[in-house]
Amino acid sequence: MQRPLISVQNRLLSALPPEDYRLVAPHLTHVDLERGRLLYEPGDRVDTVYFPHDGVISLMTLMENGAAIESATIGREGALGLMGAVAPRQSLSRAIVQTPTRAARIGAGQLHEAWEKSAKIREMVDMHTEALFGHAVQSVACNALHSVEARFCRWLLTCHDRIATDTVALTQEFLADMLGVQRTTVTAVARTLQEKGYIRYRRGVVDIISREGLEAVSCECYDVVRRNYERLLPQHHAVERTRN
Structure with a gap:
């Protein structure tokens, strides 16, 4: 289900100054993601970025024998596929919706155009990448x-x-x-x-x-x-x- 974006509850989007938010707002649409929906498989081109308003998206690391384990989760504090705003990327993980999730969605190419124009958006991408990396590193230790x-x-x-x-x-x-x-x-x-x-x-x-x-x-x-x-x-x- 898809409809125009009405409200902003995602932390990253809501923290952008008005002039920076206006760079992305025309391209954002609201989507309702059902539990179990597969958003990316390893190797898929990251062509869409999702900013959850609520709910949980899991990043699963897959083994050759089919075994899998969660390496990180993404909720309203972050975004899925955000590095696609910097340059073309392939997904390293399986991204699957774990709970019903409302999200804002934007094309990676459209976000890249805003990224080139806005220092605040570039900072947002950098800080989120560091936070997500820290999450994944902690998960490795925790699982072991x-x-x-x-x-x-x-x-x-x-x-x-x-x-x-x-x-x-x-x-x-x-x-x-x-x-x-x-x-x-x-x-x-x-x-x-x-x-x-x-x-x-x-x-x-x-x-x-x-x-x-x-x-x-x-x-x-x-x-x-x-x-x-x-x-x-x-x-x-x-x-x-x-x-x-």
């Missing part, structure tokens, strides 16, 4: 050193920051791919967190009951990545949450 339970909590907290509800629709298959584990492991971890009263886990749905509990179990990587984004990128506005 921390427990599945801690990583699951980290992912739920990151997702919670980017959506306006306490309910996250996620299939076992998605969760297993994100964490690089078997589905049975996902079930066991979710059951443990549910017994502690931190979440309610139903088939394909996770309800966050205690954010404080998830923070207590999560590894330090959640705060490391969050602080890095806040240091490098414009501060986000508070998201009003609906309690279910």
